[in-house]
């Protein structure tokens with residue numbers, strides 16, 4: 132299913148080089164959120180990221196999307212340097228789903244209007260009608276793929292949807308225009324177990340269908356192991372474990388916990404010694 | 406009485422343009438823009454000066470509108486590029502415009518008595534329809550503008566502007582330049598406000614440096630009252646309601662003056678109307694919510710509700 136390793140060596144879809152981020156520099160509350168992150172994703176890679184609270188996962192996502200600027204380091208997407216681009220400029224290439232179900236949709240706008248907003252992501256917005264007959268048909272078709280019945284509620288306000296429905300809609304909107312990179316930051320964390328499962332399944336389906344290059348942050352180890360072809364563990368602003376595809380296939384939660392304790396111990400020792 | 410009634414409705418329809426402008430910022434962009442107090446008078450000043458200098462009333466009116474757009478863009482730039490907060494950037498523009506308006510007119514007021522205005526032209530053109538010719542002409546134009554606003558807010562750019570007011574983080578992740586969206590919105594809004602000012606100056610046959618003072622409150626009163634009375638379930642409905650609200654406001658003022666209100670107390674009355682409209686629409690919302698909800702759920706629901714009642718999120 133995946134590309135052969137030889138070809139993978141060639142093209143990078145997302146490339147982070149020496150990313151560093153310090154908050155509140157030169158104050159008492161100085162906090163090194165990321166130190167020297169190097170990470171390369173090849174086309175179609177689906178990487179899950181785990182790590183304790185405050186490890187820097189969200190900071191990493193925000194730096195990739197342009198919501199924050201790194202102190203140093205570069206970001207390349209599909210061979211193009213995007214470090215200097217603003218958030219909205221980069222957004223043409225990046226699809227995002229947030230942890231907060233409220234964050235991904237405009238609540239006072241209808242479902243079809245929200246989809247229209249997502250539809251114009253990778254093009255120049257014009258005075259063309261946002262929702263015309265043809266697009267409506269397309270939106271309906273897309274919504275039907277969620278199996279949530281949303282295709283019958285095109286003109287309902289997005290604010291009236293449940294958290295799970297909204298997150299499903301957000302996922303659809305984020306992937307509507309085939310982004311080069313898909314960023315999911317704990318996008319199932321605010322949902323009840325059943326809804327979380329639904330969104331997890333949808334994520335798997337959507338990513339597999341279109342082979343999106345994906346980074347997904349989660350606190351659910353089971354989810355991190357089941358999804359994707361590579362797993363990364365972060366701690367204190369560093370990538371402390373990087374599990375490749377072959378190894379990940381046999382990975383269990385116990386393995387992960389053991390490795391985490393071991394690595395964390397090492398990291399803490401190093402901190403103490405250093 | 407009938408004369409006063411048509412007069413009030415005429416004025417209401419003209420002020421409705423200003424209220425539509427306030428609706429664009431206050432509701433669509435979620436940006437309480439105080440520039441309007443300045444740009445309303447700018448509209449009046451530019452139109453009056455251009456007319457007294459011999460330009461055609463139509464050109465003068467368009468010039469006024471353009472001046473309003475510029476004023477709105479400046480507020481937008483102050484807020485987006487200068488990172489000045491919404492209220493303050495509006496106040497700065499408003500104060501600056503006071504001096505600019507004086508510069509435009511060269512004095513505190515410009516009379517238009519006897520000059521050709523859009524209204525003298527309409528009256529002579531449609532004289533057979535007197536005395537409703539002005540109301541008809543103004544009414545049709547305002548409805549056309551309402552239709553244009555509705556259309557615009559449904560375009561791709563319009564949707565991005567609405568999303569900017571609704572969820573900035575989200576629309577930025579869909580590659581809209583939110584700074585530009587705010588500037589466009591503010592510019593259009595103040596263009597409408599200045600247009601309204603230009604028409605009022607021609608209607609009352611003078612422009613005055615203080616004609617804009619408190620206009621923002623009148624705009625808010627129209628928006629809030631209109632939405633409460635006529636509903637705001639969709640954009641089309643809401644823009645219609647705003648026009649209705651502006652007319653209702655004029656009628657209330659007319660009756661208040663008829664029953665002996667001191668004209669000096671008008672601004673106080675307006676402020677009271679806004680407070681009543683705000684508080685009562687809030688109370689009506691809560692009351693409706695209560696009725697829908699089963700008593701068991703109530704304690705949970707009270708926490709953290711926005712003005713527009715975001716209350717349906719599932720846990």
Ligand SMILES: Nc1ncnc2c1ncn2[C@@H]1O[C@H](COP(=O)(O)OP(=O)(O)OP(=O)(O)O)[C@@H](O)[C@H]1O
Pocket residue numbers: 154155162163164182183184185186187188189190191
């Ligand atoms: N804007 C900010 N200002 C100051 N410190 C910040 C800021 N954002 C994040 N931090 C700090 O940087 C560190 C990394 O935060 P980040 O949100 O990336 O963690 P995370 O791995 O996403 O954690 P979680 O699992 O809780 O979401 C934390 O210690 C946090 O307190």
Ligand SMILES: [Mg+2]
Pocket residue numbers: 188189190
């Ligand atoms: Mg986080």
